[in-house]
Amino acid sequence: MEMAAGHHPIVMEKSPYGIPPGKLAMWCFVISDAVTFSAVLFAYGYLRVGSPDWIAPFQFFPTIVNGLVMTFVLLTSGLTMLAAVEAAKQGRTAAGTRWLWATCALGALFAVLHLLEWRRMLEEGWRLFQNPTGGSVHFGAAFFSVTGLHLLHVIGGVIALAIIAIGFARGKYNRIDVEITGIYWHFVDLVWMFVFPLVYLMNAK
Amino acid sequence: MSEAQAHAEVHHHSPPTSFIGKYVFSVDHKVIGLQYYGLGLLAVIIGMVLSWLMRLHLGWSTLAIPGLEKLSAAGAPGNVMTPEYYLSLMTMHGTIMVFFVLTNVPFAGFGNYFLPIQVGAADMSFPHMNMMSFWVTFTAFLVLMAAFFVPGGPPLSGWTAYAPLSAVGVEAGPGQGTGQTLWAISIAIFCVAQLLGALNFISTTLDLRTKGMSLARLPFSAWAWFITSVIGLLAFAVLLPACILLFLDRVAGTSFFIPSGLVISDKMQAHTGGSPLLWQHLFWFFGHPEVYIAILPAVGIVSHILPVFMRKPLLGPRVLVGCMVAIGFLSYMVWGHHMFVSGMNPFSAILFSVPTLVITIPATIATLLWIGSVYGSRMRFTTAALFCLGFISVFISGGISGFFLAQPSIDTYLHATYFVVAHFHFVMGVAAIFAMFAGTYFWMPKMTGRMMNETLGKVHFWLTFVGVYCIFMPMHYLGLAGNVRRYAAFTDDFLSPLIPVHQFITIAALITGAAQFIFLFNLIWSRLRGPKAPDNPWQATSLEWSTTSPPPFDNFGGRQLVVNHQPYEYGVEGPDGDYIMQTAPEAAKAR
Numbered sequence: 001m002e003m004a005a006g007h008h009p010i011v012m013e014k015s016p017y018g019i020p021p022g023k024l025a026m027w028c029f030v031i032s033d034a035v036t037f038s039a040v041l042f043a044y045g046y047l048r049v050g051s052p053d054w055i056a057p058f059q060f061f062p063t064i065v066n067g068l069v070m071t072f073v074l075l076t077s078g079l080t081m082l083a084a085v086e087a088a089k090q091g092r093t094a095a096g097t098r099w100l101w102a103t104c105a106l107g108a109l110f111a112v113l114h115l116l117e118w119r120r121m122l123e124e125g126w127r128l129f130q131n132p133t134g135g136s137v138h139f140g141a142a143f144f145s146v147t148g149l150h151l152l153h154v155i156g157g158v159i160a161l162a163i164i165a166i167g168f169a170r171g172k173y174n175r176i177d178v179e180i181t182g183i184y185w186h187f188v189d190l191v192w193m194f195v196f197p198l199v200y201l202m203n204a205k
Numbered sequence: 206m207s208e209a210q211a212h213a214e215v216h217h218h219s220p221p222t223s224f225i226g227k228y229v230f231s232v233d234h235k236v237i238g239l240q241y242y243g244l245g246l247l248a249v250i251i252g253m254v255l256s257w258l259m260r261l262h263l264g265w266s267t268l269a270i271p272g273l274e275k276l277s278a279a280g281a282p283g284n285v286m287t288p289e290y291y292l293s294l295m296t297m298h299g300t301i302m303v304f305f306v307l308t309n310v311p312f313a314g315f316g317n318y319f320l321p322i323q324v325g326a327a328d329m330s331f332p333h334m335n336m337m338s339f340w341v342t343f344t345a346f347l348v349l350m351a352a353f354f355v356p357g358g359p360p361l362s363g364w365t366a367y368a369p370l371s372a373v374g375v376e377a378g379p380g381q382g383t384g385q386t387l388w389a390i391s392i393a394i395f396c397v398a399q400l401l402g403a404l405n406f407i408s409t410t411l412d413l414r415t416k417g418m419s420l421a422r423l424p425f426s427a428w429a430w431f432i433t434s435v436i437g438l439l440a441f442a443v444l445l446p447a448c449i450l451l452f453l454d455r456v457a458g459t460s461f462f463i464p465s466g467l468v469i470s471d472k473m474q475a476h477t478g479g480s481p482l483l484w485q486h487l488f489w490f491f492g493h494p495e496v497y498i499a500i501l502p503a504v505g506i507v508s509h510i511l512p513v514f515m516r517k518p519l520l521g522p523r524v525l526v527g528c529m530v531a532i533g534f535l536s537y538m539v540w541g542h543h544m545f546v547s548g549m550n551p552f553s554a555i556l557f558s559v560p561t562l563v564i565t566i567p568a569t570i571a572t573l574l575w576i577g578s579v580y581g582s583r584m585r586f587t588t589a590a591l592f593c594l595g596f597i598s599v600f601i602s603g604g605i606s607g608f609f610l611a612q613p614s615i616d617t618y619l620h621a622t623y624f625v626v627a628h629f630h631f632v633m634g635v636a637a638i639f640a641m642f643a644g645t646y647f648w649m650p651k652m653t654g655r656m657m658n659e660t661l662g663k664v665h666f667w668l669t670f671v672g673v674y675c676i677f678m679p680m681h682y683l684g685l686a687g688n689v690r691r692y693a694a695f696t697d698d699f700l701s702p703l704i705p706v707h708q709f710i711t712i713a714a715l716i717t718g719a720a721q722f723i724f725l726f727n728l729i730w731s732r733l734r735g736p737k738a739p740d741n742p743w744q745a746t747s748l749e750w751s752t753t754s755p756p757p758f759d760n761f762g763g764r765q766l767v768v769n770h771q772p773y774e775y776g777v778e779g780p781d782g783d784y785i786m787q788t789a790p791e792a793a794k795a796r
Contacts, residue, residue, distance in 0.1 A: 042487075
């Protein structure tokens with residue numbers, strides 16, 4: 001029997017989690033990535049506890065204020081993502097696309113704010129291996145590696161959101177794809193909710 | 206049809222027609238499985254040759270090995286290996302074998318080929334991602350191999366790459382420049398590939414089972430691949446950032462793993478405040494689950510094959526699956542047993558020792574289930590069956606030394622001796638390899654449509670079985686006598702009396718290695734000229750035997766399989782003989 005390309009309806013056993021493979025894979029990826037971030041945060045904690053010369057360098061203004069703004073931006077992007085998924089579920093493609101672009105824009109804003117903060121710190125003399133305040137050099141290493149890993153995930157998410165938004169508007173992607181992107185984006189947001197207290201707030205002067 | 210089911214289908218492709226589409230960039234899980242197997246075969250030959258070079262040097266440390274100077278002028282001036290180059294070869298031997306053979310063949314190789322078929326699916330959940338996983342693995346392999354050819358050669362810090370040796374850079378010794386950096390990059394790339402593969406395995410097992418294939422009816426091999434992929438999902442997620450941090454220490458001037466005040470070759474290192482122990486924690490949190498990733502598919506494969514040749518089901522099948530799950534779960538709690546002599550608090554040592562001893566319980570239960578099943582059975586002694594029995598033997602031999610090493614007091618003496626080398630080689634280097642051989646002899650007819658030669662197989666088995674005992678049993682004695690590992694030569698009064706034992710081991714290793722060429726010849730000759738294999742040469746019951754040898758592109762020729770039976774109905778009145786296939790009609794009840 002010749003196999004035609006495309007979907008071929010066959011009866012299968014019900015998945016124990018009742019969710020399609022794409023969503024399951026994204027959940028598994030999120031769990032794995034959470035372990036990766038945990039490992040990096042563990043390294044940060046290990047080195048911080050072991051460094052007698054750790055000095056908390058962050059002033060309230062500009063660093064903590066900037067961090068709060070970034071947090072607000074990312075949390076709002078989580079809301080817009082929820083709206084996008086809701087709209088997609090209800091079949092409102094135009095609205096869903098608009099909410100996706102809103103999320104994408106907020107994510108891009110987060111990335112820009114983050115990069116500007118990095119530029120300011122680099123100008124002050126911070127490096128992966130250098131601490132201009134004279135405290136532990138691990139501060140720079142931990143800060144740039146943790147926030148850098150997170151920023152990579154944000155940028156990846158922004159690109160993915162743009163691709164999904166374009167495809168969703170054209171009918172190439174469906175509500176499940178939007179939801180899968182949502183799972184990833186909420187994960188990125190969740191990681192930030194660990195990074196901000198552990199790396200920013202705990203290093204406030 | 207529910208939304209979940211509508212999206213649980215595999216997107217069916219029409220079969221590819223070009224050579225590149227069929228054999229190179231194929232999305233067919235069967236081709237990808239064979240590609241992984243082929244990569245594993247290449248890797249194991251390289252790894253084995255490295256072990257011969259190591260063993261020759263250990264037996265005869267002033268030996269000039271022809272051609273070695275061509276491989277590395279600095280590492281082997283006058284064809285005599287320097288101690289540093291011995292350590293480099295040892296590092297590459299371990300890295301290649303653990304990653305590109307043991308993590309590769311039983312899991313990615315056989316698993317990719319047979320998991321979709323055993324659950325009744327037409328392909329994996331994500332065929333394109335599957336293809337990408339293989340080519341990313343292959344890229345990692347090339348990056349690692351490049352370490353042989355860069356200035357300084359391959360790294361010498363062992364497959365465990367302990368800091369600060371692995372982190373400081375080129376001043377630490379030959380191979381610690383570009384070679385070590387390539388190692389870190391290669392392993393990081395490998396982690397990504399394994400993570401993508403794990404996603405595919407988990408999704409396929411949960412979502413793509415055909416009608417009637419409940420989780421309770423999954424074959425042991427499918428369970429093992431599923432549990433292994435869950436372990437791998439979490440374990441490789443830790444090795445990846447560890448390698449990235451190591452890379453940063455090496456090229457970006459960070460000091461994650463490098464302490465202050467380190468003086469190397471009269472030069473004070475600029476790094477401060479890092480912790481070599483941090484690397485050990487991160488590495489072994491991955492490293493211990495990794496060894497269970499290496500052995501669990503082997504356990505699954507052996508448990509799957511044994512009933513076929515015993516013509517009776519295994520005792521306690523649900524207990525066996527429970528043991529596999531327990532081993533997977535406990536594997537995350539024992540990583541500190543690799544660090545007993547790192548200066549840790551003895552109470553922490555107890556915290557790791559107890560779960561390590563507990564993990565021997567499910568392993569022992571599984572072993573007793575195998576032995577209890579084999580006892581009183583009318584075994585068909587095919588080569589595959591022999592390798593399964595051999596697996597049980599070497600698994601016990603290797604496992605027993607584990608009981609000793611699990612205790613911090615004994616481990617304080619035995620750590621970094623040949624006792625440890627004997628232990629892990631028996632369980633990983635022999636048991637897992639035996640399972641790969643069993644899987645090959647069992648499944649080659651299905652994969653290639655040709656039977657392998659049984660006589661050559663039996664000669665291969667007996668030479669290998671006797672050979673591995675000759676190689677690795679004496680190492681227990683060496684370890685107890687105090688013979689340190691990772692030494693290139695034994696020149697002092699304390700260790701030099703043991704050199705004759707090393708020479709015996711070397712000769713055994715060379716002979717056993719030569720015997721593997723019988724296997725290789727058998728593999729190639731049978732593929733080209735072997736007798737044609739029927740659909741079900743072993744009269745086995747699982748789904749792979751319900752299709753042609755080899756299976757068509759979509760595994761079942763467009764048929765929708767319906768599963769009505771457990772996978773190990775042997776020794777019963779069946780429609781075709783003393784077995785009932787999983788796809789047999791429901792009316793064909795056992796007994």
